[in-house]
Structure formats: C-alpha cells, structure tokens
Amino acid sequence: MSNSDDAVMLDAISKWLARDVEPVAMKMEHADEYPHKIVEQMKELGLFGATVSPEWGGLGLSAGTYARVVTLVSEVWMSLSGIFNSHLMLAKCIEKFGTEAQKQKYLRRLASGEIRGGTCLTEPDAGTDLQGIKTRARRDGDNYVINGSKIWITNGIHGTVFTLLVKTDPAADPPRKGMSLFIAEKGPGFTVSKKLEKLGYHGIDSAALSFDDYRVPADALIGGREGQGFYHTVGGLELGRINVAARGVGIANRALSEAVKYSQQRKTFGKPIAQHQAIQLKLADMATRCEAARLLVESAATAYDEGRRCDMEAGMAKYYASEAAQQNALEAMRILGGYGYSKEFIVERLYRDAPLMLIGEGTNEMQRIIIARQLIERNPV
Numbered sequence: 001m002s003n004s005d006d007a008v009m010l011d012a013i014s015k016w017l018a019r020d021v022e023p024v025a026m027k028m029e030h031a032d033e034y035p036h037k038i039v040e041q042m043k044e045l046g047l048f049g050a051t052v053s054p055e056w057g058g059l060g061l062s063a064g065t066y067a068r069v070v071t072l073v074s075e076v077w078m079s080l081s082g083i084f085n086s087h088l089m090l091a092k093c094i095e096k097f098g099t100e101a102q103k104q105k106y107l108r109r110l111a112s113g114e115i116r117g118g119t120c121l122t123e124p125d126a127g128t129d130l131q132g133i134k135t136r137a138r139r140d141g142d143n144y145v146i147n148g149s150k151i152w153i154t155n156g157i158h159g160t161v162f163t164l165l166v167k168t169d170p171a172a173d174p175p176r177k178g179m180s181l182f183i184a185e186k187g188p189g190f191t192v193s194k195k196l197e198k199l200g201y202h203g204i205d206s207a208a209l210s211f212d213d214y215r216v217p218a219d220a221l222i223g224g225r226e227g228q229g230f231y232h233t234v235g236g237l238e239l240g241r242i243n244v245a246a247r248g249v250g251i252a253n254r255a256l257s258e259a260v261k262y263s264q265q266r267k268t269f270g271k272p273i274a275q276h277q278a279i280q281l282k283l284a285d286m287a288t289r290c291e292a293a294r295l296l297v298e299s300a301a302t303a304y305d306e307g308r309r310c311d312m313e314a315g316m317a318k319y320y321a322s323e324a325a326q327q328n329a330l331e332a333m334r335i336l337g338g339y340g341y342s343k344e345f346i347v348e349r350l351y352r353d354a355p356l357m358l359i360g361e362g363t364n365e366m367q368r369i370i371i372a373r374q375l376i377e378r379n380p381v
C-alpha cells in the first residue's frame with residue numbers, strides 16, 4: 001500500500017470507530033458481550049487481512065501502519081484489536097512458514113474473515129516456559145492424534161481454526177527440537193472446555209481448550225516438517241510484541257485525553273483542576289510517556305519493516321508502552337477522582353484493560369531479560 005492508501009485506511013478506521021464503536025463499546029464491554037455486528041464491520045474494513053499480502057487478498061499493511069491501526073482501535077476499545085490481532089498471528093504464521101497447499105487452503109479465507117481464529121500456545125502448566133508444554137501429537141498413518149489442553153486462548157470460542165503448538169518428540173533435548181505446530185480446525189476431539197472470566201478484555205472470548213484423541217491430517221503440520229514449531233512460534237513474537245505495544249499506546253493516549261478534558265472542566269477551589277500544579281505535573285508525565293511509547297513502537301516497527309533485527313527494540317517497545325498504559329490509566333483515575341472509579345467513565349475500563357499488556361506476548365519480566373541479553377550479545381568485550 002502507498003502512503004496515501006495508508007492515510008485513507010487510517011481515516012476509514014477513525015470514522016468507523018467514532019460512528020459504530022464508541023457509542024456501543026461501554027455497554028457491550030460491561031455486559032461482556034461478543035461484538036458480532038462489529039466483527040462484520042471489521043471484515044468489510046479488511047482488518048482480518050490487514051497484514052496478509054495482497055497476493056492472498058489482504059491489505060498488506062506494513063508493521064508501522066498496522067501498529068497505528070491497533071493504537072487507534074485501542075483508544076476506543078482495546079478488546080477489538082485482540083479479535084483481529086490473534087487471527088493475524090495465525091495468518092502470518094501460515095504465510096511465512098506454511099506449505100503452498102496450506103497457503104492455498106487458508107490464506108484467502110482468513111484474509112476475508114470468512115474463517116477466523118488464533119494461536120494455541122499456553123497450557124495450564126506452561127506459559128513463559130513454552131518448552132514445558134505437555135500437549136502431545138503422535139503419528140498414526142496419514143494422521144496425527146493429539147491429546148492435551150490449552151488455556152487463555154483468544155478467540156477460542158468464536159474462532160474455528162488455530163495454530164496448535166505440541167510436542168511430537170517429548171524426549172528431544174533440548175525440548176524445543178521436539179516441538180511442532182499444526183493448523184487445527186475445530187472438530188471431533190477438539191472442544192472448548194471453559195469460557196474464562198477476566199478482570200478486563202471483555203467482549204472478546206478467552207477459553208480453555210481440550211484435545212482428546214483429536215485427529216489432524218499429517219498435511220496440517222505447518223511447513224510439513226516436525227521439530228520446527230518452536231522456531232515458527234518465536235518467529236512471530238517480534239510482530240506480536242509491537243502489536244501489544246501499540247495497544248499500550250492506545251490505552252495510554254486515551255487515558256491522557258480523558259484526563260486533559262476532565263481537568264479543564266472540573267473545578268476545585270474556584271478554578272479548573274488543570275490550573276493546579278499537582279495536576280499539571282501528572283499531565284506532563286502522562287503526555288511524555290505517550291510520546292516516548294509511540295516513538296519506541298514506531299522505531300521497532302520501522303526496523304521490522306526494513307528487515308532488520310528488532311528483538312531488543314520490540315521488547316523495549318512492549319515493555320515501555322505497556323507500563324505507560326498502566327501508569328497513565330492509574331493517573332487518569334486519580335485525576336478524575338471518584339468519577340474515575342465510576343462505570344460511567346471509560347477510565348475504569350482503561351484501568352482494567354491495561355494490566356493485560358504487562359502479561360501478553362511475553363511478560364514484562366521476560367522483556368527485560370530479553371533486552372539485557374541483547375545488550376550483552378550486541379556489545380561483546
């Protein structure tokens with residue numbers, strides 16, 4: 001897409017958010033209601049193919065433009081970005097690592113939103129330590145038989161197709177060499193065991209999934225070779241981290257704009273609270289965090305788009321922007337006083353949504369470890 005195409009896309013997203021999402025988001029979020037109608041609108045906007053190549057019917061957005069889309073959406077309702085983001089991680093994995101037959105079978109239907117899904121990595125006993133997963137796939141003729149369980153799977157209820165990380169060789173040393181990734185479509189043996197209730201991130205489904213003698217054809221193995229699953233998974237993490245960072249920027253921005261607006265309307269001791277220096281200091285810190293977070297996301301996305309190594313940059317963006325979201329949401333709540341705690345204002349939602357950014361796509365503890373490791377590796381003495 002050209003720069004002017006990008007501008008048209010961003011303008012269409014902004015208009016859609018103001019017209020169709022903002023007026024209904026608060027009610028639906030409080031009711032934890034899945035936004036079926038909005039999902040149809042997202043299909044029309046092309047969001048389910050946002051980062052899929054035009055060759056496969058997608059928009060082919062760069063990481064930089066996609067991050068701006070995610071930020072805009074997250075300023076209004078962060079949950080919506082999860083509906084297409086997890087789906088796009090699945091599509092990206094097939095496009096990058098899948099066989100020609102897998103691309104032909106899935107990419108166009110994923111890009112249009114005709115079929116939707118996400119990624120199944122985390123298990124009840126293994127999240128950060130993915131090599132500790134227990135879900136097992138055993139070859140049986142032209143099929144694999146899969147047994148195990150996954151947890152916290154975004155789009156787990158309304159999605160029908162997922163990447164599924166399993167062990168094909170549980171004795172492998174190191175364990176990652178025995179891990180494989182399948183394209184798993186819902187069917188006999190693949191069931192939703194539970195809808196998970198959450199602090200925030202409402203409206204979007206998070207589920208525990210069970211695999212009981214679930215059979216997939218051998219040609220559902222991504223790339224057609226066993227032992228590549230861990231590498232395919234970590235190959236998508238940089239983009240995933242840039243996306244979570246972009247969501248953090250969205251939450252931080254909205255917290256700031258709500259605080260700036262409210263502080264000029266609310267009066268105490270005869271003047272708007274924005275005239276009190278204690279509030280001004282908060283606004284200054286919040287605005288600086290927004291700008292710094294945005295620039296880190298932009299820098300990581302530029303490196304990604306230019307094909308440069310960006311694991312440290314994506315880690316920094318994810319770490320900083322998610323902490324900025326959390327801090328700004330809390331500061332906005334303080335500035336709104338009692339109203340910040342009220343369900344009539346968006347600030348309480350920002351405060352509930354922000355912590356997920358600290359955890360998703362690798363916890364911030366892990367991001368700091370990744371950043372430090374990279375610093376050491378890139379600066380040998």
Ligand SMILES: Cc1cc2nc3c(=O)[nH]c(=O)nc-3n(C[C@H](O)[C@H](O)[C@H](O)COP(=O)(O)OP(=O)(O)OC[C@H]3O[C@@H](n4cnc5c(N)ncnc54)[C@H](O)[C@@H]3O)c2cc1C
Binds near residue numbers: 118153155198356369
């Ligand atoms: C709403 C939601 C949606 C999600 N969506 C998906 C999804 O679609 N697909 C999917 O596969 N997963 C999903 N996840 C799971 C998410 O990726 C994991 O929760 C996350 O990776 C952390 O794993 P864990 O919860 O098992 O925590 P753990 O790995 O058990 O970590 C617990 C704590 O220990 C710390 N820790 C762990 N190892 C180290 C270490 N070596 N050094 C220092 N500290 C460490 C962590 O930082 C954390 O503070 C989702 C989670 C949530 C809450």
